[in-house]
Amino acid sequence: MTPFALIGTAWSSIGGNRLRTGLTLLGIIIGVAAVIALMSIGRGAQEDITNRIESLGSNLLYVRPLDGDLTLDDALALVDPVFAPSIVSVAPEVSTGGSVTYRITDAFAQIAGVTPEFAEVRNFEVASGEFISPAHVQNRKNVAVLGSQTAEDLFGERDPVGVDIAISGLRFAVIGVLESKGATAFGNEDSRVLVPLTTAFYRLSGERTSEGDITVSLINVQADGERIDEAQQEAETVLRLRHEITDADDFTVDTQQSVIDALSEATGTLTVFLGAVAGISLVVGGIGIMNIMLVSVTERTREIGIRKALGAKRRDILAQFVTEAVLLSIGGGLLGVGVGVVASRVLDGFSLAGSQLITVFSGDIAALALVVSAAIGLFFGIYPAARAAQLHPIEALRHE
Amino acid sequence: MAGVIEVTDLRKTYRLGAIDVPVLNGVSLAVEHGEMVSIMGPSGSGKSTLMNIIGCLDAPTSGSYLLEGEEVSRWGDARLAATRNSKIGFVFQTYNLLPRLSALANVELALQYGDRRNARARSLQALESVGLGHRYKHRPLELSGGEQQRVAIARALVKGPAIMLADEPTGALDTRSSAEIMAILQRLNRDEGLTVALVTHEADVARHTRRIVSLRDGLVVGDEPVPEPLQAAGGVPV
Numbered sequence: 001m002t003p004f005a006l007i008g009t010a011w012s013s014i015g016g017n018r019l020r021t022g023l024t025l026l027g028i029i030i031g032v033a034a035v036i037a038l039m040s041i042g043r044g045a046q047e048d049i050t051n052r053i054e055s056l057g058s059n060l061l062y063v064r065p066l067d068g069d070l071t072l073d074d075a076l077a078l079v080d081p082v083f084a085p086s087i088v089s090v091a092p093e094v095s096t097g098g099s100v101t102y103r104i105t106d107a108f109a110q111i112a113g114v115t116p117e118f119a120e121v122r123n124f125e126v127a128s129g130e131f132i133s134p135a136h137v138q139n140r141k142n143v144a145v146l147g148s149q150t151a152e153d154l155f156g157e158r159d160p161v162g163v164d165i166a167i168s169g170l171r172f173a174v175i176g177v178l179e180s181k182g183a184t185a186f187g188n189e190d191s192r193v194l195v196p197l198t199t200a201f202y203r204l205s206g207e208r209t210s211e212g213d214i215t216v217s218l219i220n221v222q223a224d225g226e227r228i229d230e231a232q233q234e235a236e237t238v239l240r241l242r243h244e245i246t247d248a249d250d251f252t253v254d255t256q257q258s259v260i261d262a263l264s265e266a267t268g269t270l271t272v273f274l275g276a277v278a279g280i281s282l283v284v285g286g287i288g289i290m291n292i293m294l295v296s297v298t299e300r301t302r303e304i305g306i307r308k309a310l311g312a313k314r315r316d317i318l319a320q321f322v323t324e325a326v327l328l329s330i331g332g333g334l335l336g337v338g339v340g341v342v343a344s345r346v347l348d349g350f351s352l353a354g355s356q357l358i359t360v361f362s363g364d365i366a367a368l369a370l371v372v373s374a375a376i377g378l379f380f381g382i383y384p385a386a387r388a389a390q391l392h393p394i395e396a397l398r399h400e
Numbered sequence: 401m402a403g404v405i406e407v408t409d410l411r412k413t414y415r416l417g418a419i420d421v422p423v424l425n426g427v428s429l430a431v432e433h434g435e436m437v438s439i440m441g442p443s444g445s446g447k448s449t450l451m452n453i454i455g456c457l458d459a460p461t462s463g464s465y466l467l468e469g470e471e472v473s474r475w476g477d478a479r480l481a482a483t484r485n486s487k488i489g490f491v492f493q494t495y496n497l498l499p500r501l502s503a504l505a506n507v508e509l510a511l512q513y514g515d516r517r518n519a520r521a522r523s524l525q526a527l528e529s530v531g532l533g534h535r536y537k538h539r540p541l542e543l544s545g546g547e548q549q550r551v552a553i554a555r556a557l558v559k560g561p562a563i564m565l566a567d568e569p570t571g572a573l574d575t576r577s578s579a580e581i582m583a584i585l586q587r588l589n590r591d592e593g594l595t596v597a598l599v600t601h602e603a604d605v606a607r608h609t610r611r612i613v614s615l616r617d618g619l620v621v622g623d624e625p626v627p628e629p630l631q632a633a634g635g636v637p638v
Contacts, residue, residue: 001512001513002516005512005516009512012500012501013500016500302496303498305496306496306497306498306509307509307513308457308481308484309455309457309484309490309496310484310485310490310509310510310512310513310555311481311482311483311484311485311486311510311513311514312481312485312512312513313477313478313481313482313513314477314478314481315478316481316513393457394452394457394458397457397492397496
């Protein structure tokens with residue numbers, strides 16, 4: 001038989017029982033749609049995380065202490081046109097614990113002491129009021145800039161600028177509110193309270209190194225344009241010299257890219273996992289096809305006998321039933337792609353437990369789902385088809 | 401005249417569990433081109449088994465079967481299927497048409513597994529030769545029993561077979577339709593030289609052919625010409 005005749009024959013038998021065909025297709029449709037929807041969600045998460053990290057500043061390096069201390073002087077030393085020409089600017093941070101209270105309202109927030117450079121290096125804009133100034137740092141002023149979430153937690157809709165809050169029992173004047181950035185890998189960027197670095201160090205944490213220097217918990221380093229690798233090397237060199245290191249570093253320098261890579265790997269695994277879970281339903285759909293093909297072979301035993309009497313060879317019968325199974329699975333696959341695309345559109349921007357779901361659909365997911373569904377049709381169609389092909393013509397003709 | 405079928409000492413034994421059931425015990429039979437022969441016998445005589453072997457649907461346990469001079473008794477599935485397709489035209493008691501397909505598509509089915517050239521035109525022509533050219537669009541259930549059997553005859557005819565094997569072709573039909581079918585078979589045999597072998601247990605049907613082979617217990621017990629075959633009066637407009 002020609003492929004054309006095969007498809008025609010398969011089409012007419014599939015069309016012969018619409019309800020049953022529809023239900024069989026449904027298994028594949030749900031499987032393929034689930035694969036596409038879940039993989040789109042996985043991809044969306046991947047892309048979202050990458051975007052958010054990049055929005056922190058695309059040319060950022062993070063210097064963190066390992067088993068030693070990083071001091072404010074370390075941070076300032078990194079801005080050096082001779083030894084570190086690729087580093088534009090640094091923003092040291094002092095993280096500290098403590099409660100944030102307005103009257104009787106508590107807010108959960110990270111408290112960080114920062115310098116004026118922080119806003120530029122970390123890409124923060126002030127939504128209202130002003131940011132911490134050099135004078136605030138110089139004079140250890142009790143002023144605070146609130147993240148948008150913290151401002152909302154404490155003040156609701158009101159403008160907090162100019163109002164006093166309490167941080168660990170000390171009075172701070174709110175001078176500004178940051179624009180919203182959303183959650184990132186480092187926690188919610190909007191749930192934070194920024195105070196001058198010196199205030200945080202002397203008034204809120206009070207830690208000191210043996211030499212009496214100010215210790216910082218993180219140095220944000222802004223590299224010059226694309227020269228991130230150079231900046232990383234320069235930072236390492238400067239710090240090794242300052243710390244007189246001979247073997248293992250007592251600090252780490254991470255690039256934005258290394259953070260993105262690590263997280264992409266994690267979310268990529270998540271995407272594959274989601275796809276595999278959805279793939280299980282596709283396999284179940286394939287078993288549905290096998291089931292219906294076995295029923296169909298039994299029901300059409302006589303037809304098989306007639307075809308054999310008319311000269312159909314084993315491989316003709318095999319081809320006929322395999323074609324039917326593959327046609328079912330590809331048909332279901334195509335419809336499933338349609339449903340999956342619609343589902344991922346609908347889910348895009350859907351609010352789930354406070355955070356927005358982002359889906360990213362791409363053709364390769366659809367192609368993968370289609371190929372897998374066709375392969376499943378082939379795999380689960382072969383056994384019933386082989387049973388049909390092996391039937392003895394006389395017995396098949398006698399079948400009622 | 402060259403032989404279409406030459407069967408020599410054909411034996412067939414079915415195995416039912418541990419018991420061997422002999423069905424054919426050494427049948428020899430020759431059918432020439434252009435013959436119209438009946439194979440008669442009570443049920444259990446082995447006539448259906450003989451028919452299946454002649455029709456290449458089954459292989460004998462032993463013995464020789466020459467179909468148009470070729471020994472087919474040891475062939476495998478694919479070659480037998482190809483032979484069924486090109487040389488054998490089956491007509492069954494229960495018509496065996498596919499209910500989903502139109503009369504024309506049922507006839508075309510016979511060409512699907514072999515020579516497909518001009519399939520539609522040849523199928524239509526075959527339907528016309530059994531007087532059903534005008535009903536080619538109808539499905540089997542929209543046709544009477546006699547008409548369905550005529551579609552089956554057209555299907556057997558369309559590939560130009562070496563022999564038409566009819567297994568109780570009138571068994572499910574009323575007298576008038578039976579006469580029509582017999583008239584068509586007689587006409588095809590007389591006018592077109594089609595070789596016809598017909599299995600029946602009705603003496604009345606067998607007397608329409610020109611030779612009657614009788615089987616009993618797997619052996620040929622009689623082989624006689626019919627001196628004056630009955631002419632079926634079923635007039636089918638052609």
